[in-house]
Amino acid sequence: MIEALGVTCRYGATVVVDDVTLRLPAGGITSIIGPNGAGKSSLLSVISRLLPAASGRVLVDGMDVAVTPGDVLARRLSSLRQDNHLPARLTVRDLVAFGRYPHSKGRPTAADRPHVERAISYLGLEAQADRFLDELSGGQRQRAFIAMVLCQDTDYVLLDEPLNNLDMRHAVAIMRLLRRAATELGKTIVLVLHDLNFASCHSDRIVAMREGRVVMQGPPEAIMRPEALREIFDIEASVHEIGGDRIAVFYR
Amino acid sequence: MPRFALALALTALLAVASLFVGVGEVTPRALLWPAPGQDALQLLLVSRIPRTLSIVLAGAALGVAGLVMQLLARNRFVEPSTAGTAEAASLGLLAAMVLTPEMPILGKMLLASGFALAGTALFLGLLRRIPLRSVLVVPLMGLMLGAVIDSVTTFLAYRFDMLQSVNAWTAGDFSGVLEGRYELLWVALLLTLAAYAVADRLTLAGMGEAFTTNLGVNHARILALGLGIVAMVTAAVVVTVGMIPFLGLVVPNLVSMFMGDHARRSIPWIAVAGAAFLLACDLLGRLLLYPYEIPVGTVAGVIGAALFLHLLFRRDARLA
Structure with a gap:
């Protein structure tokens, strides 16, 4: 279980995560959604101890991430940031x-x-395995990073915008892969997602943030409602059930 | 690994050539059948072997130090002479000469290392504060920092009447290397081996703090370790033969083009290529104006600058 207890996080005087208390049970996929600047990435960074909290604590299976030795935690929890810019020339296999x-x-x-x-091979990168990362497309590079995190083989996997730079086919493939990892290997997966409908189709839980706070959480049915989306995103969306999935339409 | 064996053989060839090039007559023939009144063996042992060894040691160590710097600063265009490290080391050496002239050479090197460490830490600290970290701004800032430190050194040297000594260690030159005056460079070799031992962690550091932390490695610790290595290597080289610019920049970049940046694989290559580059520069300096010498720092500076420009202008330069 991941527990965030009264977590606050600031950049200078700006509070980006405001006293968040959140409990995510082990297993399944949790997607964090919310408008830009809601504090999603910062919260994920605090949970994965990449960013120190100004106050509050984060416990992963009861271990306080701020004081647990880094190598111990690295065998339990892995994380991938949004911006993975590497000046170093490594091959895909080196990275993984x-x-x-x-x-x-x-x-x-x-x-x-x-x-x-x-x-x-999970990420379909066999043909690129010995190429340098700076010779790959953005989507291939993104998949290489996800392969690395999966190779870390931890119970908890935290990914910030994993679908960045991916075309539709690869985005769906990644989400299916994560689903399989959650169902078959019992991994706990926490994602920050921008695409609402991907979150709706593949998550067990959705956590909605706005202005540094968790404003709503629950199964996709609870979040994928026009009133809820209005409250979270300030948008008018209609929600349709298609093939058992709730799809929000907000393009016009 | 035949390619690596080839590189080693080429470097060995250059080293042998370095043993037999010079004004005093040292040839295989003179060694085997010494003419009366000439002591080729003595010349070989006291001057040529130490000179060749010191070139190999300094070249290898400076190349690897350059790579470590590039990984830690996450920028392809930094090295000890573009990050204030070398200038700080020479300020430290000046301080040692002025304050405690009797101090043994090892002590002077350690003091110079301390200054080099502070200078480099200042550089990295400034980097953290720069909002717009464009690839080229980083080395530019390092050069400016170096120039500022250098002007302090020059001013103090002027006041203490030591400008000539300062010039001696800012322009690398192996002509003064004799037995008993270069052994400090073995320390640089040990540090290079240390860098190889922690190569994986250095590579990790090159991928940034978040990446390193995620894999359970303490980023601050590896940063401190790497900086320590760079500072001490730079100080050892500055104290014994003087600074050799651009080597730490061009050698790792050239190796990276075909080997990539996995330090475990590239460090042996960089060490060998660094030694070969410096041997070639020194031989060139000895032959161009024979029987006079051009200091190796000058030759390496010219060739290195040309290669550096080539790297900058390369069409597919990865602006990382």
Whole structure:
């Protein structure tokens, strides 16, 4: 279970996460949605100890992320930021293999290799495995980073905008892959998503944020309602049930 | 790995050439059948071997130090001479000469290392405060910081009448290397080996703080370790032979083009290529105006600057 207890986070005088208390049970996919500047990414960064909280605590399976040794936590929780800009020239396989670092301490063993190859093939990157990241398209690079995080093989996987730069086919493939990881391997997956309908179709829980606070949370049925979307996003949307999924239409 | 063996052989060839080039007659023939009154063996042992060794050690260490700098600053265009490190080291050396002239050379190097560390930390601290971190602004700022430190050094050297000594260690030159005057460079070799030992963590640091933290590695600690290595290597080189500009910039960049930046794989290449580059520069400096010498710092500066410009103008330059 991930517990955020009274988490506040500031950049200078601006409060970006405002006293958030949130409990996410183990298992399943949770999507965090909300307008720009709602504090979604910051909250995710605090949970994955990439950003210190101004106050409050985050517990992952009871371990306080601020004081738990980094390597211990790295075997339980992995995270991927939105902006993965690498000046270093690494091959896809090098990058993915770094996901094993918490397990192998940089000395990859024979046992690590299957993990690396599996992650590469999950993301369909076999043909690019030995190419340098700076020679790939944005979408291929994004998939390489997701492969690395999956290769880290942690119970908790936190991804900030994983569908960035992906075309429709790959976006759907990633969401299905995450679904499978949650269902078959029992992983707990937390995503920040911009695409409301992806969140609706693939999540077990949706957490809606606005102005640094959690304003609503629940299963997709509870969030995917015109009144709720108006409150979260200030938009007029109609919600239609199509093939068992709730789809919000707000394009006009 | 045949390619690497080839590179090693080429470097060894340059090293052998370096043993036999010079005004004093040292040839295989003179060594085997010494003519009366000439002591080729003595010349070889006291001057040529130390000179060649010091070139190899300094070249390898400076190349690797450049890579470490580039990973830590996450910028392709920094190295000890474009980040204030070398200038700070020479200010530290001046301070040592003025305050405690009797201090043994190791002590002077440590003091210079301390200054180099402070200078580099100042550089990285300034980087954090710059909102717009364009690729080229970073080394530009390092050069400015270096110039500011340098002007302090020059002013103090002028006041203490030590300008000549300062010039000696700002322009790299191996002509003064003799047995007993270069051994500090072995420290640089040890530091290079240390960098190789922590290569994976240095590569991680090159991917940024969030990335490093996610994988459970303490970013601040690896930053401090890497900075320590860079500062001490720079100080050791400045104290013994003087600064050699651009080597740490062009060698890692050239190696990166075909090897990538995984430090575990690229460090051996950078070390060998750095040694070869410096051997070639020194040989050139010795042969161009024979029997006179052009200091290696000048030769490396000219060739390095040309290669640097080439890197900058490369059409597909990755503006990282």
